[in-house]
Each structure stands twice: as C-alpha cells, then as structure tokens.
Amino acid sequence: MTAATQFIDATVSRHIGTYSDAVAIPACAPQVVLSGTPGLRPDGTRPGDFAEEAGQASDNVCEALRCAGAEPSDIVQVWSWLTARGDIDAYVKVRKDVISHRPAYMLAVVPQLIRLSLRWESEVTTVVTHSAAEQHE
Numbered sequence: 001m002t003a004a005t006q007f008i009d010a011t012v013s014r015h016i017g018t019y020s021d022a023v024a025i026p027a028c029a030p031q032v033v034l035s036g037t038p039g040l041r042p043d044g045t046r047p048g049d050f051a052e053e054a055g056q057a058s059d060n061v062c063e064a065l066r067c068a069g070a071e072p073s074d075i076v077q078v079w080s081w082l083t084a085r086g087d088i089d090a091y092v093k094v095r096k097d098v099i100s101h102r103p104a105y106m107l108a109v110v111p112q113l114i115r116l117s118l119r120w121e122s123e124v125t126t127v128v129t130h131s132a133a134e135q136h137e
Contacts, residue, residue: 019105
C-alpha cells in the first residue's frame with residue numbers, strides 16, 4: 001500500500017481561498033495530467049453565457065479525467081486562466097460544485113487565451129488513489 005496524498009496547510013492559502021499551500025504526492029503514485037481545457041461544447045461551439053461556459057469547462061475536465069481513469073477527487077493541482085476579473089465569482093461557484101477538497105491552485109486573469117473567444121481554461125494534475133475496479137463498482 002502506498003502512502004496517501006497529503007494536502008498541506010502552511011497558513012498562507014487560508015487567507016486567500018479554498019486551496020492547499022502544498023500537496024505531497026507519494027512516490028510512484030499514478031498521475032494523470034490534463035492539458036488546458038476550455039468550455040467548448042462537444043460540437044466545438046462556445047456557450048454565450050460565462051456561467052454556462054464555466055460549467056461546460058468543468059464537464060470537459062471531468063470527462064477527460066473519467067476517460068483517463070481518474071475523478072475530480074483525485075485532483076491535486078489546478079491552474080486556471082480567466083479573461084475577465086468579473087467572471088471570478090461564477091468561476092468559484094462552478095469550481096466548488098466540482099471540487100470539494102483543497103488541491104493546490106493557481107488562478108490568473110489574462111488578457112486573452114489562444115482562441116480569442118474563450119473566457120476560461122484550466123489544467124489539472126491528479127494522483128489516482130483508487131483502482132479501476134473500484135471506479136466501476
């Protein structure tokens with residue numbers, strides 16, 4: 001049995017948001033790394049409303065994790081980029097709907113993403129703490 005992933009509170013993050021200051025990953029733990037994932041629908045279109053785009057981005061992350069044998073509870077680090085400061089509250093609401101633990105986080109507001117119409121993109125890293133058999137029980 002491998003050691004568990006440790007979410008570390010060094011007292012800084014608690015003053016800013018709901019995330020850990022550090023995450024200690026056990027040696028040889030299986031990891032899944034997701035590329036930047038935007039809120040595009042399966043047909044490639046972007047929802048008009050930011051809250052819907054944020055929800056679609058989260059759905060896309062969850063689907064990619066599922067395809068890789070991971071789940072949201074396995075997330076240990078998240079990097080997110082928004083293109084408008086005014087969208088932070090909607091982003092946080094969607095994030096809390098998907099992630100209930102405290103992974104390491106980075107959120108930035110940037111002038112634009114590679115596809116100019118996109119307003120949110122996230123990358124995540126997971127440490128898979130369950131077996132494929134457990135996933136299908």
